[in-house]
Amino acid sequence: MVSEEIWALIQIFLFPGFFFLFFLAFFTEWVDRKIVAKFQNRYGPLHVGPKGVLQPIADFIKLLSKEDITPRMADKVPFNLMPVLLLSLAITPLFCIPIVGSNALVSFEGDLIVIMFIMSLIAVLVFIGGWASTNRFSTIGSIRAGLQLFAYEIPMNLAMIGPAIAAGSLSISKIVDWQIHGFWNLFIQPVGFAVLTISLMAHLQRVPFDIPEAESEIVSGWIVEFSGKKLALIRLAKDFEFVLASALIVSLFLGGPYGPWYISPIIYLAKFFICVFILSNLRAAFARYRIDHLLAGAWKYLTPLALLQIFLIKVLGV
Amino acid sequence: MTFEIPFGPQHPALEEPINFMFEIEEERVVNVKPRLGYVHRGIEKIAENRNYQQLVYLSERICGICSFAHALCYSQVVEELLDLKIPERAKFIRTIVAEMERIQNHYLWLGLTAKEMGFETLFMYAWRDRETIIEMLDMISGKRVNYGMSTIGGVRRDIPEPMIKRMEESLNHLEARAEYYTKVCTKDPSILKRTVGIGILRPREARALCAVGPTARASGIPRDVRADEPYAAYGEIPFKVVTYRGCDVASRMYVRIDEIKESIKIIRYALKNMPEGPIRVKAPMRVPEGEAISRVEAPRGENLHFLKSNGTDKPERWKIRAPTLANLLSLCRMLMGVNLADIPVVIAGIDPCIACAERIALIDAKTKKLKVWEGKDLWRYANEWYRKRYGL
Amino acid sequence: MAMEDDMFRNLKEKPVTIQFPYEHVEPVEGVRAKVSWDIDKCIGCRLCVTICPGNAIQLVGRGRQAEIKYNVGRCILCGECVDVCPTKAIYATKEFEIVFNNRRGMITHFRRKKRKRTS
Numbered sequence: 001m002v003s004e005e006i007w008a009l010i011q012i013f014l015f016p017g018f019f020f021l022f023f024l025a026f027f028t029e030w031v032d033r034k035i036v037a038k039f040q041n042r043y044g045p046l047h048v049g050p051k052g053v054l055q056p057i058a059d060f061i062k063l064l065s066k067e068d069i070t071p072r073m074a075d076k077v078p079f080n081l082m083p084v085l086l087l088s089l090a091i092t093p094l095f096c097i098p099i100v101g102s103n104a105l106v107s108f109e110g111d112l113i114v115i116m117f118i119m120s121l122i123a124v125l126v127f128i129g130g131w132a133s134t135n136r137f138s139t140i141g142s143i144r145a146g147l148q149l150f151a152y153e154i155p156m157n158l159a160m161i162g163p164a165i166a167a168g169s170l171s172i173s174k175i176v177d178w179q180i181h182g183f184w185n186l187f188i189q190p191v192g193f194a195v196l197t198i199s200l201m202a203h204l205q206r207v208p209f210d211i212p213e214a215e216s217e218i219v220s221g222w223i224v225e226f227s228g229k230k231l232a233l234i235r236l237a238k239d240f241e242f243v244l245a246s247a248l249i250v251s252l253f254l255g256g257p258y259g260p261w262y263i264s265p266i267i268y269l270a271k272f273f274i275c276v277f278i279l280s281n282l283r284a285a286f287a288r289y290r291i292d293h294l295l296a297g298a299w300k301y302l303t304p305l306a307l308l309q310i311f312l313i314k315v316l317g318v
Numbered sequence: 319m320t321f322e323i324p325f326g327p328q329h330p331a332l333e334e335p336i337n338f339m340f341e342i343e344e345e346r347v348v349n350v351k352p353r354l355g356y357v358h359r360g361i362e363k364i365a366e367n368r369n370y371q372q373l374v375y376l377s378e379r380i381c382g383i384c385s386f387a388h389a390l391c392y393s394q395v396v397e398e399l400l401d402l403k404i405p406e407r408a409k410f411i412r413t414i415v416a417e418m419e420r421i422q423n424h425y426l427w428l429g430l431t432a433k434e435m436g437f438e439t440l441f442m443y444a445w446r447d448r449e450t451i452i453e454m455l456d457m458i459s460g461k462r463v464n465y466g467m468s469t470i471g472g473v474r475r476d477i478p479e480p481m482i483k484r485m486e487e488s489l490n491h492l493e494a495r496a497e498y499y500t501k502v503c504t505k506d507p508s509i510l511k512r513t514v515g516i517g518i519l520r521p522r523e524a525r526a527l528c529a530v531g532p533t534a535r536a537s538g539i540p541r542d543v544r545a546d547e548p549y550a551a552y553g554e555i556p557f558k559v560v561t562y563r564g565c566d567v568a569s570r571m572y573v574r575i576d577e578i579k580e581s582i583k584i585i586r587y588a589l590k591n592m593p594e595g596p597i598r599v600k601a602p603m604r605v606p607e608g609e610a611i612s613r614v615e616a617p618r619g620e621n622l623h624f625l626k627s628n629g630t631d632k633p634e635r636w637k638i639r640a641p642t643l644a645n646l647l648s649l650c651r652m653l654m655g656v657n658l659a660d661i662p663v664v665i666a667g668i669d670p671c672i673a674c675a676e677r678i679a680l681i682d683a684k685t686k687k688l689k690v691w692e693g694k695d696l697w698r699y700a701n702e703w704y705r706k707r708y709g710l
Numbered sequence: 711m712a713m714e715d716d717m718f719r720n721l722k723e724k725p726v727t728i729q730f731p732y733e734h735v736e737p738v739e740g741v742r743a744k745v746s747w748d749i750d751k752c753i754g755c756r757l758c759v760t761i762c763p764g765n766a767i768q769l770v771g772r773g774r775q776a777e778i779k780y781n782v783g784r785c786i787l788c789g790e791c792v793d794v795c796p797t798k799a800i801y802a803t804k805e806f807e808i809v810f811n812n813r814r815g816m817i818t819h820f821r822r823k824k825r826k827r828t829s
Contacts, residue, residue: 039717040442043725136323140345140658207436208508216331216434216662285711287508288436290659291345368763375763375788439713446726453738460742466788474793475740498716506712 016099016265021091025239026056028276032242035280056239060232068228075132082129083226083233086122090240093118097247098173099268100261107173112164115172115248116157119203122241123149126212129234130222141221144291145212148202151298152209156199158306162192163252165313176256184255192309193253195302200245201282202294204238208286209294246275320348323658327356331434331662334672338653338665345658350650358676365636370396370470370605373633377623378464380638381674383426386419387616388638389468391623394549395612396470399605399627408472409551410592415458415467416550416614417581417588421492422451423617424574424581427669428499431571434662435512440502447495454488457481472598482589489582496578503571513568517652517664520565529648531619531641532577533668535561536569543615554591557584567667603631616641618669640674742789743806747778747820751799758791758800767791775822782808783816 011017030045030053037044045052070079096111123145130142163185164170167178179185186193202209213221226234250256250271257264289297321342327335335356341349361380365373377392378385390412397404429444452462458477459465467473477485503509519529524537534541542559544552560576562569605627614621619641626635645668652664680689691699704710728735737743754776759767766784770777791800810816 036438037725038721040439041446041720041723041726042442043727043729046729136321140323207438210436211659214436214659216436217659219330281714281717284439284717285714286437287432287440287506287512289508289511290657292657293511369760371761371790372763375786375790379786439717443713443716449726456741457738460738460740460789461787464786466742466790474789502712509712 011105017095017105018091020099021094021240021243025236025243026060027053028243028246029056029239031273031276032280032283035277036284039281039284060236063232063235064229066228066231068230069225071133071135071225073134074225075134078128078132079225080230082125082132083230083237086125086129087233087237087240089118089122089125090237090244093244094240094247096172097244097251098176098256099247100257100265103173107171109174110170112160112170112172112175115244116160119156119244120149120153123153123203126222129226130212133222133225135225137218137220138222138224140218141212141214141224144218145205145222147291148205148209148211148294151295152199152202152302155195155298155302155306156203158303158310159192159196159199160248160252162189162306162309162313165310172251176251179255180258185253186255189253189309189313191305191312193249195306195309196249196253197278197282198302199298200249201279202298204241204245204279206279207283208289210288211291211294214288242276242279246272246279249275325661331665332672333430334670336670336672338661340653340658340661342658347653347656347658347661350653352646352650354646354672354676356676357673359673362636362638365633367632369603369631370601370633371603373636374469375464375466377638378466381616381640381671382463383423383671384419384616384618384621384641384674385464386415386468387614387621388623388640389466390416390550391612391614391616391621392625392636393468393470394614395610395623395625396601396605398610398612399608399625400470400601402471402599402601404472404599405596406551406593407476407595408597410588411473411475411477411597412468413551413555414477414585414588415455415465415473417584418451418455418458419465420581420617421578422448422455423669424578425451427574427617427666428571431567431663431666432509434666435509437509440499440509444499447492450488450491454485457484469598469601471601472596474598476597477589477592485585485589489585493579493582496575496582500572500575503568503575510568512660512663513571514564514566516567516660517656517667518565519648519652523651524565524648527648527651528644529619530644531615531617531669532570532573533619533645533648535559536573537565538563541620543613543620547613549612549614551588555584555587567663570667604629605631605633618642618671619644638674640671642668642671643675643677645670646675737804737806740802741804741806742787742802744782744785744787744803744808745780745789745792745800746803747780748799748801749778749820749822751797752776752778752820753797753799755796757794757796761790761794763788763790777822778820780818780820781816782818783810783813 013019034044034052045055048054048058070076093115095106096115098107127142127146127149130138130145163175166185166188167175169175169178205212213223223231223234250268254271254275257268259267323340323342325338325340326332327337337353337356339351339353340347361376365376368376374389374392378389380388425444425448429441429448432440432444455465456462458481459467459475467475519533519537521537521539524534524539529537529539530541538561540559540561543549544557545559557580560573560580562573607627607629609624609626612623621641622639624637625633628634649665649668649670652667653661656664680691681687682689754769754772756769759769764784764786766781768779770779789802792802
């Protein structure tokens with residue numbers, strides 16, 4: 001009885017809970033930076049730790065120690081709350097994703113819907129944060145973030161629903177379970193996989209779609225007024241979002257972890273870093289699109305394709 | 319609702335301080351007001367206290383990127399005043415270095431524009447390949463920037479035989495890379511989306527607003543000093559003036575990439591047909607009284623130097639017109655109606671070099687009239703200012 | 711997407727970046743860098759002082775007793791003085807990493823050795 005409780009505590013705080021997730025987030029950022037640097041014929045982070053692996057942690061600690069400025073004109077309460085909320089919202093869905101075995105820490109019927117909801121909430125929070133800082137650039141950035149939400153949200157959710165329809169369940173753990181006994185969804189729904197990857201790039205605000213924080217156009221968009229601890233939290237939250245995005249692709253389309261408990265995390269991480277590699281490659285291969293390009297593209301191509309995918313699932317019955 | 323957005327003087331998309339005040343209506347620019355005056359360096363005034371030999375090096379420092387074009391222009395204007403005939407070999411070496419500088423500037427421009435578009439990878443690659451040409455310039459002149467090659471009466475360093483072999487290899491590499499970038503810039507969908515049809519400058523407007531250099535050539539106007547009024551050895555080298563008719567940022571990009579290829583051909587031809595002989599003639603320190611003008615096609619456009627001498631070893635007046643000053647008006651025309659997201663790309667499109675273009679003008683704040691001050695007035699103003707400041 | 715081929719090629723190759731403080735590149739033959747004086751050859755003709763664009767060179771004293779005051783902070787490394795020197799007293803070094811902690815360190819004096827008076 002007691003040992004079960006200790007086991008649960010270890011699961012929540014050590015593995016695969018908070019401790020593991022924090023380090024996974026930092027490590028993923030390092031891998032991403034390193035891969036993009038390699039594509040661009042550079043070194044990337046190099047000096048903190050072996051091959052610079054501790055660089056994201058060093059950046060985080062450095063940012064925590066910096067001066068924290070709240071602009072006088074800013075709307076204080078949302079401005080100060082936004083980074084904390086963003087971080088907590090970015091961590092929460094990760095508990096619904098199975099890492100050891102096909103059962104997640106928190107698993108219930110309909111957790112996929114909760115994840116979709118939280119992902120939309122993150123975009124709304126970004127809009128509020130940018131709006132509350134009342135800077136000209138951050139206002140434009142937050143408007144763009146809101147517009148971007150309209151573009152990518154529907155195709156993303158449709159693409160995420162595809163595996164759920166195929167598996168006949170709205171629980172991620174059950175979708176993973178279904179894939180272990182059948183095929184990976186990647187082979188059944190390749191179009192859905194592509195749509196989800198592209199929409200997640202837009203959700204993560206990474207290079208082809210980093211429109212809300214376009215560095216050369218509107219300085220850093222909605223982030224521009226955040227500094228010190230807030231910026232550190234936002235950056236960490238972005239890392240968690242990146243982890244969440246890769247983890248979602250793995251769970252919904254690549255079959256998640258399988259095998260006994262000591263093998264499944266390794267298999268899971270291997271798939272996870274394949275996803276990170278794909279996302280990093282996409283980041284290096286594009287110039288930034290404009291907001292109207294994204295909106296037109298999402299409504300003209302992504303949404304019909306996602307609908308077509310669902311239609312195919314229904315008709316073919318796979 | 320119109321929205322005023324300041325762009326600069328400090329902005330990540332600008333390499334140099336210039337301020338644009340944009341009036342934005344639903345992410346579209348409806349009005350733009352440029353403001354210069356943040357990096358005025360007073361080079362023309364410094365020139366009045368230096369002798370002609372020293373000024374070669376000051377002229378190089380007008381612009382860090384097109385330094386040789388300015389030095390060449392200055393050398394030519396002094397040679398014209400001195401009525402100096404420079405050796406043929408010096409002319410060819412000048413042509414070679416000028417074209418090499420054009421190649422390095424165009425690679426730099428390609429990288430910067432890619433960065434404004436958010437295409438980091440292309441930026442890194444373009445600058446990596448630029449290193450090849452910079453190493454070549456380092457080999458010839460001993461410096462990576464501000465080469466110090468041109469001087470009054472010729473050039474300072476020769477290009478010996480073993481260097482030519484190494485240059486051939488680098489040129490082959492650069493040509494292959496230029497071909498590759500042509501492929502990338504014509505195929506990549508995201509680059510095409512960001513450049514085609516952006517920042518339109520119609521040929522009639524380009525002619526009316528006196529656009530120069532690649533900006534004019536991208537609007538279909540074959541305006542090139544190298545062909546119109548050949549200097550150095552350009553008269554003896556066959557080459558093509560690259561023009562495109564797209565009038566947009568994409569055309570400016572293709573003009574520059576094609577110019578890289580054309581420059582490589584010019585360098586090859588010049589290296590093959592370089593005559594033997596001396597590279598420099600001795601120039602006297604004192605320059606006879608007179609006025610002269612010289613034009614040079616810098617990588618960014620047409621450079622114009624005017625020199626007035628008074629018989630001493632120091633010039634009386636030296637007026638420089640850098641290409642950015644000529645292109646600034648057409649830039650404002652291009653920016654009208656542009657999407658907010660495209661502003662950096664359009665500004666980068668003319669390859670601005672603000673510090674080269676900075677001049678001072680005095681405007682009366684009340685009547686908004688331009689005042690012209692002579693040396694005497696400036697002198698009086700300075701004295702009054704100091705008296706007031708230090709209570710003398 | 712047009713650059714994928716080049717990107718994957720670079721994945722296998724070593725980065726081109728030179729990690730400067732730890733890695734050095736040999737300066738090329740004839741690099742324009744700091745100059746130095748062979749002061750015993752100097753005849754004090756002041757040609758280098760006149761030609762120096764940055765006024766980096768000063769001549770203290772007169773004629774054969776003169777000493778050179780060379781300010782690297784003002785030097786623009788053009789190498790005109792090397793070309794102009796009639797006795798080749800000035801020569802170019804290959805030292806191009808010119809960093810100082812204080813302004814005083816930038817100034818180098820080239821003094822003549824006190825010659826023993828031969829009777």
